[in-house]
Amino acid sequence: MPELAEVAYYCRQWQGGVGLEVERIQTHPAARIYREIPAAAIRRGLAGRTFLGGRTHGKRMLFEFSGGAWLGLHLGMTGKLCTAPPDHIPAKHEHLVLSLATLSLVFSDSRMFGKLSLDLVDTGDPPTWWTELPPQPLDRRFTKSLVHSFARRFPKTPLKTLLLDQRAFPGIGNWMADEICWQLRLTPSAPVATATGPQLDGVWKTTRRVSRVAMDVIGTDWGDLPNTWLMNHRWRDGGTCPRRGCRTELVRADLRGRTTCWCPRCQTSDRGRNNDRARDERSTQIRAMSADSPRS
DNA sequence: CCCCATGTTCGACA
């Protein structure tokens, strides 16, 4: 499930190991997890080093070890981090277990879409691939104009798909993208070009708000998001729009290969636009939809 | 058996 807040939560799980030395490393060398760097290189690179802490950037994590060793980690779809006793024996999907004096740091991932990297850097700074990542939604450098210029590059792309692009929205994943569209009351499939300037301002602001609340609620203790959000209603069959006075049944459909959930009543792309052009676009859309519908 | 899954990357094509 990991999106930015879940990634932050998992990163914290390893914090208890800070200051301790890596005494034993257990791997599943054949696992796909090691497609980018062999398990042997991880073992060689981390053995005997002291764990100095972790940080996150979007869906990525970076763990620092003494001597300038940096372990990069991406959780993919099913990755998780936890700790276990120092004598822990890896279970089936636990691909990396770093055993320290008082606990083990465990990385598990059943689907193995996650991946690892290891950089040895002598500057004392994180590797450059890390420092060059685009600003996160909560970063001061994540600006309105950055959202506008990125949107201009992809006029045909559906808004929801744009939000999933890690080059501009690092950490935003499927549920957050849908949540942002829903809170903005914009149709996820609407081409970015149909969004007005103020609506793009809203994309910026709502991305930041959703990220902030998610980090506060999930990032530390994995608490429950507000029931006034789409998130707590989206997976249940027959789930309804939580907006006060709406309660319309939510719709789920595939958009560019990702399950997308929205409220067909609240989320219309031309809200607030009453000019002729908007009306023309709308009738075109409706015509296109009714031409398609007999297929079902 | 079927369908579905909170992610990324690759190749084909315009």
Place this chain on the structure above:
DNA sequence: GTGTCGAACATGGG
């Protein structure tokens, strides 16, 4: 080179 878009990756759960 850039943008668009579907398929593939591997496994488990309902």
